[in-house]
Amino acid sequence: MPSPTPVIILGGFLGAGKTTVLNHLLRHADGRRLGVCVNDFGAVNVDALMVASQVDGVVGFGNGCLCCATDSDGFDDALARLVRTDVDAVVVETSGIADPVSMIRRVVGMADPQVAYGGMVYVVDAAAAAAGDLPAEALRHTRVADLVVVNKADLVDGATLASVGAELDTVNPTAARVVTAEGAVDPAILVDAGPRPERVGAEQLTLDDLLRAQDGPDDGAHAGHHHLHEDYQQFTWEGDGPVNPRAVARLVERPPAGCYRIKGWVEVESEFFRGTLELSAVGGRVRAARAARRGEGASRNTIVLIGAGLDVASARVACADLTAVDADDEFGPLSLLRYDPDTAQGAG
Numbered sequence: 001m002p003s004p005t006p007v008i009i010l011g012g013f014l015g016a017g018k019t020t021v022l023n024h025l026l027r028h029a030d031g032r033r034l035g036v037c038v039n040d041f042g043a044v045n046v047d048a049l050m051v052a053s054q055v056d057g058v059v060g061f062g063n064g065c066l067c068c069a070t071d072s073d074g075f076d077d078a079l080a081r082l083v084r085t086d087v088d089a090v091v092v093e094t095s096g097i098a099d100p101v102s103m104i105r106r107v108v109g110m111a112d113p114q115v116a117y118g119g120m121v122y123v124v125d126a127a128a129a130a131a132g133d134l135p136a137e138a139l140r141h142t143r144v145a146d147l148v149v150v151n152k153a154d155l156v157d158g159a160t161l162a163s164v165g166a167e168l169d170t171v172n173p174t175a176a177r178v179v180t181a182e183g184a185v186d187p188a189i190l191v192d193a194g195p196r197p198e199r200v201g202a203e204q205l206t207l208d209d210l211l212r213a214q215d216g217p218d219d220g221a222h223a224g225h226h227h228l229h230e231d232y233q234q235f236t237w238e239g240d241g242p243v244n245p246r247a248v249a250r251l252v253e254r255p256p257a258g259c260y261r262i263k264g265w266v267e268v269e270s271e272f273f274r275g276t277l278e279l280s281a282v283g284g285r286v287r288a289a290r291a292a293r294r295g296e297g298a299s300r301n302t303i304v305l306i307g308a309g310l311d312v313a314s315a316r317v318a319c320a321d322l323t324a325v326d327a328d329d330e331f332g333p334l335s336l337l338r339y340d341p342d343t344a345q346g347a348g
C-alpha cells in the first residue's frame, strides 16, 4: 500500500492571507505535486476561483464552513479521491471563520488509511492583530497550529511585529513561526519540513489533545463550542457587467455596517481602462488589482461581503446599482485603480 498522503490544513481569520500563501506555494512548488481543497464562506467560492488559475483540479466547497458540516458535503469523498491522485500533499484552505479544531477533527477522524493529518498552518494578519481588529477567537485558534505565519509584515514596524509575536507566544509558545509579506512562505518549510509536528519540534497532537484544546477548562467564554461563523453573515452579489467603478469604489470605501471582508472581481470598461479588477478589502484596507478575465462558470462580476452582524439589507441596496454605468465618466476607473498595488508602485 502506498504511504499515506499528508493533509495540511491552512487556517487563519478573514483576509489574513490564506489564499495568498496558497498561491505562493503553488507558484513555487518546484516539482512538488499538491492537491488543493478550498472552503469559502460566501455563496460563490471566490477563493477557489482565485486559486484555480494556478493549479488543475482545485476542489471548492462554498456557501458556509466545512468545519461543522457532515459527510454529506462531499469533503471526505473529495479528500479520499485527492489523496489517491499523484500528489505529495493536500492543502485544505479553510474559510476565514472556520473552527480549526473542528477541521482538524474532520481530517484526523477520517478512517481512510491513505489520509495522514499533516498539521495546521495558521496565518495571522500582523496589522489586524496589532490594531486589535481580530476577534479573540482568531488568536486563540493559533494554539492548535504547528506553524504560525505572521503575514503582512510590510504593514507594521519591527516593534509592532515583536509585540504581535509576544502575544502569540502566550497562546502557543511551541509552534514554529515565520514572518512574511505577501504570503511568501518557503514551500520547503510548509510541505517538506513542516508543519508535521515531529519535524518542527512541537509536540505531536493527538485527537485527545485536540479534544482537550476545545473542551478544556481554560476555555472560558469559548465553552459550549461557540464557533466564530455563528456570528457572521455574508451577502453575495453577481452581475452582468461592466460596472460603474465609482459606485464600486464607494462600496469598498464605505461598506455597509458590520462588513469586515469584501472580495471578488469586477469588469470595467471605459476608453481609459478596460479589464477585470480583483477586489479585496480587509477591515477597510482596499486592493483592486488588475487580473485576467475569469474563466468558465464565473459571473462577469462577483462581490462577496462578510462580517459579524453584516447589514445584509444595506448590502443589497449598495450593490443594486453597481452596473449603472456612466458612459461619460471616462476616468471613473481611476477611483479603483488607485488601489492597484502595481499602479501605486508605478506612480511612486
Ligand SMILES: Nc1nc2c(ncn2[C@@H]2O[C@H](COP(=O)(O)OP(=O)(O)OP(=O)(O)O)[C@@H](O)[C@H]2O)c(=O)[nH]1
Pocket: 012, 013, 014, 015, 016, 017, 018, 019, 020, 021, 047, 095, 096, 097, 151, 152, 153, 154, 155, 180, 181, 182, 183, 261, 263, 280, 281, 282, 287
Ligand atoms: N499589504 C499586504 N497585503 C497582503 C499581504 N498578504 C495578503 N495581502 C492582501 O490581503 C488581502 C487578503 O488576502 P487573502 O489571501 O485573500 O486572504 P484570505 O485569508 O484568503 O481571505 P479569506 O479567505 O477571505 O478569509 C488581499 O488583498 C491580499 O492581496 C501582505 O503580506 N501585505
